[in-house]
Amino acid sequence: MNNCCISDPIVPPVLRTFSYHYRQKLGHGVGKIPLGLGQPCPNRLLHGGCIFCRPAGFTPSYLRGTDDIAQQLAAGKEHLLRGRFIKYFAYLQQETCTAVPVEKLLYILQMLLAGGDCVGLILSTRPDYVVDELLWPLADLVRESGKECLFELGLQSVHERSLKLLNRNHGFIDFHNAALRIQAAGCFELGAHLIFGIPGESREDMLVSLRTVCAMGITHLKLHHLQVLRETALATLYEEGQINLFTKEEYLDFLLRALPVIPAGVTIHRLWATAHPDLLLAPKWNCLAGKLSEELRKKMTEQGVWQGQSATAAA
Ligand code: SF4
DSSP: OOOOOOSSOOOTTSOOBHHHHHHHHHSSOOEEEEEOOSOOOHHHHHHOOOTTOOGGGGOOTTOOTTSOHHHHHHHHIIIIITTSOSOEEEEEOSSOGGGSOHHHHHHHHHHHHTOTTEEEEEEEEOGGGOOHHHHHHHHHHHHHHTOEEEEEEEEEOSOHHHHHHTTOOOOHHHHHHHHHHHHHTSSOEEEEEEEEOOTTOOHHHHHHHHHHHHHTTOOEEEEEEOOEETTSHHHHHHHTTOOOOOOHHHHHHHHHHHGGGSOTTSEEEESSOOOOTTTEEEOOOOOOHHHHHHHHHHHHHHHTOOTTTTHHHHO
């Protein structure tokens, strides 16, 4: 939903952040430039959308739907990278990028891969919108480019009742099938996006989701707590008093249980949501991401906790 990665990377081996992973792998930091292809999400068009989703929640202010990709890239370099990074991932984060007709999408992705400073693609999408007609030609393009391509599949939970509540309109089986086909292509990275704090889920339910995707061999994770954005169906439930949300302390304590089950080699792109204050209804922690990282690092150090600590048992 939002475009920030963990802003204050924690020194390994405690946690493999996006920042740490790519500094290790490429010898320098890389940024992510969110891009939009202008297509609406089919789940919103056909079924009203996920109850927590609001497009503005993950649209950077500089991104204008009317701009072409080159203009968006230029704006992204100026606003997001701000000279901190030269190299970047082209991050197809808006809506469901693979809903774009395959031929058009392949043309755009090939153009993005050709960018000299582009180190790869991140395709954020729904698991029921990953077709073989895209995967195999894209695998050829990725191999030819020598760059990286990560499929970041929105799952949120492995529990069917939660997927129903969220109005996802796909099942865990769709994630499972998409993951196998992405892995079969042999050149893609695979990531999962999970939300912690879905109404009705216990801490153990959340850990089951995490253990399940880790056992499937994912290499990247995007995790965050549930945030309620204004003017969403979730906001109505919240205002009716039907849902409980993590407090900051509860969430950090939960992360101390969750991080050990994530294999040490998995790259963690995010651990919390950071919606714009104007859009955020709850929970309001009044704490910047950097401060959250600091507090988490302190707790991990004090309690002797690190990523991968119990991953073997988890798998
Ligand atoms: S699938 Fe993604 S973009 Fe579409 S409504 Fe759900 S969260 Fe929003």
